[in-house]
Amino acid sequence: MRVIALVGQPNSGKSTLFNALAGYRAVASNFPGTTVEVLRGKALVGGRSVEVVDLPGTYSLLAGDRAEELARDFLVSGKVNAVVNVVDASLLSRSLELTLELAELGIPMVVCLNMMDEAEHKGIKIDAEKLSDLLGVPVAETVAARGIGLAKLLSLIPQARPARPPRYSADVERALAELSEVAAPVAEATGLPPRYVAIRLLAGDPLSRASGQLGLPQTVEEARGKIARARGEDPALVLSAERHAAAVSFFEQVTEVGHAHVGWRERADDLLMHPLLGYLFLGLILFGLFWAVFKVGGILEGLLLPPLEELSQGLGALLGQGLFSQLMVGAFQGLWAGVAIVLPYLVPFLFLLALLEDVGYLPRVGYLMDALMHRIGLHGKSVIPFLLGYGCSVPAVLATRILEDERDRLVTAALAVMVPCAGRAIVVFGLVGRYVGPLAAFGLYAFNLVVIALAGWLLARLLPGTGPGLIMEIPPYRRPNLHTLLGKVWLRLKDFVVVAWPLLIGTSALFALLQALGWSPALDSGVRFLTWPLGLPKEAGVPLVFGILRKELSLVMLTQAFGTAELSSALSQGQMVVFAGFVLFYMPCLATLAALGRELGPRRTGLVLLGTTGVALLMGLFLRGISALA
Amino acid sequence: MNLDFAPLPLPALPPGRTGQVVRIQGGRGLTLRLARLGIRPGARVRLISASPFSGPLLVEVNGLRVALGRGVTRRILVRPLP
Numbered sequence: 166m167r168v169i170a171l172v173g174q175p176n177s178g179k180s181t182l183f184n185a186l187a188g189y190r191a192v193a194s195n196f197p198g199t200t201v202e203v204l205r206g207k208a209l210v211g212g213r214s215v216e217v218v219d220l221p222g223t224y225s226l227l228a229g230d231r232a233e234e235l236a237r238d239f240l241v242s243g244k245v246n247a248v249v250n251v252v253d254a255s256l257l258s259r260s261l262e263l264t265l266e267l268a269e270l271g272i273p274m275v276v277c278l279n280m281m282d283e284a285e286h287k288g289i290k291i292d293a294e295k296l297s298d299l300l301g302v303p304v305a306e307t308v309a310a311r312g313i314g315l316a317k318l319l320s321l322i323p324q325a326r327p328a329r330p331p332r333y334s335a336d337v338e339r340a341l342a343e344l345s346e347v348a349a350p351v352a353e354a355t356g357l358p359p360r361y362v363a364i365r366l367l368a369g370d371p372l373s374r375a376s377g378q379l380g381l382p383q384t385v386e387e388a389r390g391k392i393a394r395a396r397g398e399d400p401a402l403v404l405s406a407e408r409h410a411a412a413v414s415f416f417e418q419v420t421e422v423g424h425a426h427v428g429w430r431e432r433a434d435d436l437l438m439h440p441l442l443g444y445l446f447l448g449l450i451l452f453g454l455f456w457a458v459f460k461v462g463g464i465l466e467g468l469l470l471p472p473l474e475e476l477s478q479g480l481g482a483l484l485g486q487g488l489f490s491q492l493m494v495g496a497f498q499g500l501w502a503g504v505a506i507v508l509p510y511l512v513p514f515l516f517l518l519a520l521l522e523d524v525g526y527l528p529r530v531g532y533l534m535d536a537l538m539h540r541i542g543l544h545g546k547s548v549i550p551f552l553l554g555y556g557c558s559v560p561a562v563l564a565t566r567i568l569e570d571e572r573d574r575l576v577t578a579a580l581a582v583m584v585p586c587a588g589r590a591i592v593v594f595g596l597v598g599r600y601v602g603p604l605a606a607f608g609l610y611a612f613n614l615v616v617i618a619l620a621g622w623l624l625a626r627l628l629p630g631t632g633p634g635l636i637m638e639i640p641p642y643r644r645p646n647l648h649t650l651l652g653k654v655w656l657r658l659k660d661f662v663v664v665a666w667p668l669l670i671g672t673s674a675l676f677a678l679l680q681a682l683g684w685s686p687a688l689d690s691g692v693r694f695l696t697w698p699l700g701l702p703k704e705a706g707v708p709l710v711f712g713i714l715r716k717e718l719s720l721v722m723l724t725q726a727f728g729t730a731e732l733s734s735a736l737s738q739g740q741m742v743v744f745a746g747f748v749l750f751y752m753p754c755l756a757t758l759a760a761l762g763r764e765l766g767p768r769r770t771g772l773v774l775l776g777t778t779g780v781a782l783l784m785g786l787f788l789r790g791i792s793a794l795a
Numbered sequence: 796m797n798l799d800f801a802p803l804p805l806p807a808l809p810p811g812r813t814g815q816v817v818r819i820q821g822g823r824g825l826t827l828r829l830a831r832l833g834i835r836p837g838a839r840v841r842l843i844s845a846s847p848f849s850g851p852l853l854v855e856v857n858g859l860r861v862a863l864g865r866g867v868t869r870r871i872l873v874r875p876l877p
Contacts, residue, residue, distance in 0.1 A: 224831035224832070225827075225831050227827065229827075229828060229831070255858070256857070256858070256859055258833075258857060259832070259833050259857060259859070262831075287858060399823040399826075401823060401827060402823065402826055402827065402830065405827060405830050405831075405835075406830070406835065409830070409835065425858075434843070434853070434860070438843070438844060438846075438853055439844065440844060440845065440846050440847050441847070443846070528862070531862065532846065532850075532851055532853060532862040533846065533850075535846070535850050535851040535862065535864060536846055536847065536848040536849060536850030536851070537848075539849075539850075539864070539865075544864050545851060545862060545864070569828075634863075634864035634865075634866040634867040635851050635862055635863060635864030635867065636828050636829065636832065636861070636862075636863055636864070636867055637861065637862045638832060638859065638860070638861055638862075639853065639860040639861060639862050640860075641860075
């Protein structure tokens with residue numbers, strides 16, 4: 166099957182386009198670096214089925230971070246038949262720099278001028294036909310978020326052809342000619358155009374890590390030295406500056422810049438990014454989010470819980486006392502817990518998180534938090550994994566790929582898994598929020614933030630190092646689209662429905678079986694070393710253990726362990742806070758551990774596991790002390 | 796010599812003012828990372844706001860907003876434009 170790769174700069178709308186072409190399967194958001202993996206899907210092009218690949222955004226083929234490297238390596242692998250270069254039309258000049266690099270790769274290409282509405286808003290008029298003439302490739306105009314221009318784009322893909330590569334100034338061209346001999350065998354072996362190989366060699370970017378370790382051949386060093394001496398700059402910078410000049414010249418030839426609109430989207434930052442008011446709004450927005458989730462969740466839970474509990478009691482009465490009946494009632498409890506305890510909080514939470522993502526607020530939080538993050542030895546870009554962590558820890562761990570520095574990746578991943586994911590939010594909302602009050606739930610979140618900051622401060626002392634500093638694009642605010650918002654909520658909810666729910670039903674049945682066989686007290690005593698110092702009843706032991714599978718399980722099984730959904734009869738308010746506090750920090754769930762293992766390796770994952778569990782125990786004890794005083 | 800036209804580090808620019816980048820004082824890595832976002836010699840950079848406690852700066856270049864850590868901005872030398 167033919168492979169068509171979507172390539173473009175970060176936040177140019179590749180994932181939105183991918184979703185529109187191949188069905189909703191990629192998370193698209195309004196911040197650079199949402200996609201850190203290679204995602205595949207299928208689409209019909211000219212009546213034939215093709216594989217569409219969504220690549221992480223990359224500013225340049227001279228890769229900067231791991232996600233960019235992934236995109237670049239996929240492109241040069243020889244697996245790609247055609248490229249759709251997705252361009253943010255409102256940032257045409259800068260985007261054309263990547264287009265020119267892609268031209269050097271020689272892969273058949275179509276340019277997709279996306280976000281034409283944004284360009285119009287900025288008063289930029291683009292002559293797409295002229296751009297097509299200049300580049301020598303078909304150019305389509307789209308607004309992928311609203312499905313505009315997609316049919317035209319699809320019809321142009323079969324006409325994809327290699328774009329005209331740019332010419333450099335005479336001395337650079339001479340150097341490239343000198344390198345053609347060294348480049349030829351590499352080009353032969355990799356199937357890449359010799360000119361592209363020569364350009365990468367001149368930029369000092371070897372094509373494989375192995376050749377990098379051996380150093381560049383003598384001829385390459387000589388050619389690089391000549392350019393560096395003549396221009397007073399690294400040849401990579403010379404090449405980049407010349408492509409920039411070519412891109413600016415193209416931009417000027419094909420655009421007319423008129424009057425830009427200035428609306429709320431441009432003015433909002435005056436308040437939201439204000440040195441003082443910005444923090445006030447940050448607090449208000451986050452508090453508003455929690456309050457809304459708590460309110461909506463509470464109402465839904467109140468509606469769903471009583472009838473379902475009656476149903477499960479009725480089922481128990483109907484089936485009688487046997488082992489099978491116990492098993493069935495257990496499984497049913499898992500089923501209704503998913504509906505009545507988890508979904509009421511999960512759905513509004515995911516919806517509001519998606520709203521913040523799509524409006525474009527997340528990178529702004531990164532900006533506002535950079536000064537604080539700097540104190541804990543990280544920069545504001547690390548905020549993106551943290552914020553994603555409020556949804557789920559797995560994408561948070563993967564998102565550390567947008568960080569350039571290995572040490573930053575480790576520290577960020579270690580801290581990000583302590584951010585309470587939606588699963589842990591269920592425990593906080595369903596236990597502390599419901600029985601102690603929304604303020605206590607919010608307080609627990611604030612406490613969690615303080616602990617993460619302290620842990621970060623400590624880690625920065627243990628693993629000193631100053632990252633390269635924050636350099637992050639702040640995209641414009643965008644009006645969220647209800648359709649894409651719901652699509653995103655569903656995509657993330659699917660993970661709960663497909664993975665967590667069956668797990669919930671299975672483990673609930675298993676737990677019922679353990680109870681029926683009289684084995685659960687033995688298990689409870691097995692984890693008494695945890696529940697005793699925390700001052701929790703011993704029945705809380707098994708739910709804590711099962712929480713390792715999925716954090717939501719802790720709460721659901723708690724109701725099962727005590728045989729009632731009215732937990733206030735079994736736990737004091739203090740015990741609830743301690744239980745939820747412990748769940749916030751203790752070892753990441755299995756899926757997160759697997760992600761950590763892939764990204765950091767087994768040794769570092771082990772360290773994270775030990776560290777978080779130690780923190781959890783300490784914080785549980787601390788909360789116990791606090792609630793004893795209160 | 797007119798001191799107004801001597802290159803200044805970016806944080807010395809008053810918020811709201813525009814400066815033209817004269818030089819990036821940094822290695823190849825930093826220079827390339829900035830160039831990718833359009834911050835390179837000759838570019839016009841408008842300082843929108845500076846966050847407190849030595850936090851990052853928010854700048855606009857070619858109609859694009861970029862957050863830059865304080866350490867990074869000290870390496871960007873600009874000539875203030877009237």
